[in-house]
Amino acid sequence: MAGASQAQPSTSAPAAPPGALKLPQCCxxxxxxFNFSDPCYVFRAVPNPASGLVxxxxxxxxIKLYQPTGPQLSLVGELRGHTGTITDxxxxxxxxxxxLLSSSADGTVVAWDTxxxxxxxRYEVRGQEVFSFSSLGHMLAAGSTGEVLFWDRRQGSGSRTLAKLDDTHMEDVTQVRFHSSGRVLSGSTDGLIAVHDVSKSFDDDDVFQAAINITNSVEEFGMYGSDGGRxxxxxxxxxxxxxxxxRATDEAVPGGDMQFADFAEARNTASQACAASAAASLLPQVxxxxxxxxxAASSQLFLLAGHNDGPVAFVPVLEQAGPQGNMVAAAMACPGVALAGxxxxxxxxxxxxGDGSSGVFAVTGGEDALVCMWTLDPALAAAGAAAAAAGGGAAGGQQAGGSGGAGPARQHAHGQGQPGGGRGGGGRQGGGRHGKQQQQQGGKNRRPSPY
Structure with a gap:
């Protein structure tokens, strides 16, 4: 088992001087x-590059389906069938x-024909919630309580589970992700990220490679780098x-303990980076x-840091490579991009x-019940502004509810001295089924869970 290493301390101040801040426009x-008395929230908004569908x-x-039409986001369909919180x-x-694949607390993973x-x-886990899933080719994996389950999609809808891994995690498996090599990584509220190689077998003794101990509840993770190795x-x-x-799973690499950065106070560190940049007025704190x-184009990792009023900064994470080519330290730099407005x-x-130079840069979703498209393309930004002016609302013509300022997010005000539950992994209810209360840190309130 790989334990938490004594990584070099990450700097608490920006690692680079502030530069020009790019401000993509909401287009x-x-x-x-459609009903302010029964407010809804967006858990996740994902674009499909192949069709343009969001x-x-x-x-x-x-699940709402939108089709971009110029600067507009037009509702083209709804997917109904889940009876519990949609987790992924x-x-x-x-x-x-x-x-489109979706998982839910109702114990199912569904593939929808949009x-x-x-x-x-449709795949079902009886008597359990499903918190996350991942697919690679014909294989489908899903995380539930203490288990990672697998199906062969070639066997058709409703088929029995092909296998399950249940010897590593003791609590909810909040994240499951396939690597292109056939390895599957699973993270849990028990503080472990397990690595199994299921490319050839599902035998526990053969497929287990490592358990990375984070010593904290794993809410979300992602693989990155040219080979997805970080x-x-x-x-x-x-x-x-x-x-x-x-590298931590490579027996030929000595040491085996490959944590190279630990931002224990990541929000405070990101706040300092924002304060020293042109984004200070947009994000007075994270x-x-x-x-x-x-x-991937610039090989740059960004931490996405947000303010309760809506702005989000892209904070660069500058990684330092050691003599063997592996990363040995990291620091946060001043943000170069911020989404606001x-x-x-x-x-x-x-x-x-994409990079936003032409077309859409990003798609976002929030607790104000909005899905937004963003661009750095001047023509698309101008078209969005014109549409907003013509519609008398926010960019793109808000549907059935006008501007989002007085929307459902006001129901969950961030009052002073009100510690709330942490953000649930993948949209889980109550900020985690185990009811762990997140206290105030650094003088800032934790955000209450809207679920």
């Missing part, structure tokens, strides 16, 4: 709710661009850890972390599409 937005998982157990969504590979709005495949992890207390996980984004409350999801 289109849409509300996911899917948003909503707190009323539905993603589009299938380009070979099946019309399929052309018809009907389920094409790992960013966001915990239940919003600390951030960086690992060389692929209230929460959305996650991370890796830009679209959302009025906490942003739950940021998914980047």
């Amino acid at each position: 289109g937005s849409a509300r996911v709710d 899917a948003a998982s909503v707190s009323n157990h539905t 969504i993603s589009f299938c590979a380009s070979s099946s661009p019309s399929l 052309r018809t709005g009907q389920p094409a495949e 790992l960013w992890i966001r915990t239940g207390t919003e600390s951030v850890h960086l690992w060389e996980w692929l 209230d929460y972390l959305v996650g991370c984004h890796y830009d 679209g959302h009025s409350s906490i942003v739950r999801s940021v998914q980047c599409v």
Whole structure:
């Protein structure tokens, strides 16, 4: 088992002087709710590069489908069938661009045909919630309480589980992700990230490779780097850890302990980076972390840091390589990109599409019931502004509810001295089923869970 290492301390001040701040414009937005007396929230908004479709998982157990039409986001469908909180969504590979996968606390993983709005495949875990899933080719993996379950999608909808791994985790498996090599990584509220190689077998004795001990609840992680060999992890207390996980599983590499950065106070560190930059007026403090984004073109990892009123900064994480080529330390630099002017409350999801020079840069979803598109393309930004002016609302013509300023997020005001539950992994209810209360840190309130 790989334990938490004594990584070199990450700097608490910006590692580089402030530079020019890019401000993508909100070029289109849409509300996911039509009834202010029964407010909804966006858990995750994901774009499909193959079709341009945008899917948003909503707190009323539905998935909304939007099609960008110029600067507009037009509602083109709803996927209904889940009876519990939707915990994860993603589009299938380009070979099946019309399929959208979703998991839910109702114990199912569903593959939806977005052309018809009907389920094409359905997999069930009886008596358990499903918190996350991942697919690679014909294989489907899902995380539940203490287990990672697998299905062979070639066997068809409703087929029995092909296998399960239940010897590593003791608590909820909040994240499951396949690596291109056939390895599957699973993270849990028990503080472990397990690595199994299921490319050839499902025998526990053969497939187990490592258990990385984060010593904190794993809420979200992502693989990044040219080979996907590095790992960013966001915990239940919003600390951030960086690992060389692929090296940690390589028996030929000595040491085996490959954590190279531990941002124990990631929000405070990001706040200092923002304060020393042109983003200071937009983000006077960092209230929460959305996650991370890796830009493959520039080989740059960004921490996505948000303010309760809606702005989100892309804070660069500068990694330092050692003599053997592995990373040995990291520090945060001044943000070079910030999203502001679209959302009025906490942003739950940021998914980047391209570099923004032409077309859409990112799609976001938040607690203000909005899905927003962002661009750095002057023509698209101008078209969005014109549409907003013509509609008398926010960019892209808000649907059935006008501007998002007085929307449902006001129901969950961030009052002084009110510690709330932490952000649940993947949109889980109550900020974690174990009821762990997150206390105030550094004089800032924890954000209450809206679920």
